[in-house]
Amino acid sequence: MKRYRHILPFVLMLASLVPAGAMGHKEEVGKQPHSAFLQQLQERDSLLIADQIRYGVRISRLYDGTRLTPQWQGVLSDSLETVRDWHIDTLKSWTDKEGEVRSDLELSTVLTSFEEGTFTLPGIAVERWFKDGVVDTLRFDGREITYFTVPVDTATFQVRDLKRQIGYPVTFAETLPWIGGSLALAALVALAVFLVRRYLHRRDEQILQREPAHIVALRRLDAWRGDKYWTEDKQKQFYSGVTDALREYIAARYGVSAMEMTTRELFDSLKDADIDMTLRTGLQHLFETADFVKFAKMTLPREENATVVPFAVQFVTATYEQQLQQEAPAQEKEKEKA
Numbered sequence: 573m574k575r576y577r578h579i580l581p582f583v584l585m586l587a588s589l590v591p592a593g594a595m596g597h598k599e600e601v602g603k604q605p606h607s608a609f610l611q612q613l614q615e616r617d618s619l620l621i622a623d624q625i626r627y628g629v630r631i632s633r634l635y636d637g638t639r640l641t642p643q644w645q646g647v648l649s650d651s652l653e654t655v656r657d658w659h660i661d662t663l664k665s666w667t668d669k670e671g672e673v674r675s676d677l678e679l680s681t682v683l684t685s686f687e688e689g690t691f692t693l694p695g696i697a698v699e700r701w702f703k704d705g706v707v708d709t710l711r712f713d714g715r716e717i718t719y720f721t722v723p724v725d726t727a728t729f730q731v732r733d734l735k736r737q738i739g740y741p742v743t744f745a746e747t748l749p750w751i752g753g754s755l756a757l758a759a760l761v762a763l764a765v766f767l768v769r770r771y772l773h774r775r776d777e778q779i780l781q782r783e784p785a786h787i788v789a790l791r792r793l794d795a796w797r798g799d800k801y802w803t804e805d806k807q808k809q810f811y812s813g814v815t816d817a818l819r820e821y822i823a824a825r826y827g828v829s830a831m832e833m834t835t836r837e838l839f840d841s842l843k844d845a846d847i848d849m850t851l852r853t854g855l856q857h858l859f860e861t862a863d864f865v866k867f868a869k870m871t872l873p874r875e876e877n878a879t880v881v882p883f884a885v886q887f888v889t890a891t892y893e894q895q896l897q898q899e900a901p902a903q904e905k906e907k908e909k910a
Contacts, residue, residue: 621686621719624655628680629696629712630663636673639701642681645711646694656682690718785824786892792817793884802877808869810877811862814884818855821888825895835859846894851887858883 619625631640642658663676679698685691693714701707793814801810819830819838828841839856847855858880864870 618720619718621688621721622684623719624682624684625717626680626682627693627715628658628678629698629710630676630678631698631700631710632676634675634677634700635703636675637703640677640679641699641701642679643697643699644694645697646714648694649691651687651689651691652683652685652693654681655684685717685719688719688721690716692716785821786888788824789817789821789888790885792820793881793888796881799874799877802874804871807871807877808866811865811880814880815859815862818858818884818887825891835863846898847891848894851890854883855887 629642634640640660648654658679658681661678661680663678665673665675668674679696683693693716695714696712698710698712699707700710796810796813796817801807801813816831822828822838822842823830826842826845828838830838833841835856838859839852842852861870861872861876865872
């Protein structure tokens with residue numbers, strides 16, 4: 573013992589240089605099976621460009637409350653891109669015999685590359701912060717990865733056009749909403765047309781009830797006097813306006829649906845009406861001429877256009893006077909009875 577007394581002060585001096593926290597964690601560090609890993613996320617036997625890999629480390633048997641801070645031990649290559657930053661996953665947790673909660677953790681990041689070649693990944697340094705404030709650093713060596721491109725057989729390779737997009741048949745279920753929407757829209761349009769025509773018909777009936785039919789017809793025909801509607805681009809409007817005024821008068825005078833009839837149907841319904849033959853022939857000629865102008869785009873000279881409104885006025889006036897002559901005897905009989 574005496575011969576080792578001179579060594580004892582030197583051993584005590586070395587013990588004073590070791591941090592207190594490091595002595596407490598010495599056994600733990602020695603027992604931890606730490607490792608780095610490189611995992612391909614695509615299930616292939618080779619690594620193609622743009623494939624993603626998960627790169628990181630696994631640290632086992634950590635005490636609960638231990639904080640980890642991963643960082644690169646070097647510079648990441650310009651050919652590699654980070655898809656996801658560092659992420660910590662807990663693989664397993666348990667309670668040891670001393671009642672301490674232990675965990676196995678995994679620290680990883682996701683990388684990819686769009687270039688072909690072999691790249692050396694930088695090492696990983698993990699700062700481990702214990703609950704008692706002690707900090708140490710775990711260092712892991714880098715790994716190598718190799719990215720390939722799809723090989724091209726230059727002997728048989730041929731440049732081909734791009735294929736068209738695959739077309740799938742349209743199912744009835746997909747078209748059903750469009751069919752329903754179209755039917756609903758058509759129903760709304762039909763309802764709107766019906767309401768507008770009904771409103772216009774009632775308005776015309778009210779006008780006819782307020783004023784005699786021949787007064788209304790003469791007023792409308794008067795609007796078409798003059799030569800401003802005789803040009804080629806306005807003759808359709810001119811003949812439509814004159815014949816519509818005559819149709820409304822005929823409907824009120826003879827009780828036929830003149831507005832909804834064709835020219836042939838109209839004159840078939842008037843075959844039993846008491847109309848002078850000269851007026852009937854002239855009226856039919858006017859309506860047939862108007863049909864040619866409206867539907868066949870025929871244009872007429874000024875001389876014929878000038879006779880349209882005067883003849884229409886003559887027809888209204890003559891038939892109205894004939895009506896008065898027919899009603900006069902009946903009115904005289906009623907006066908005699910009174």
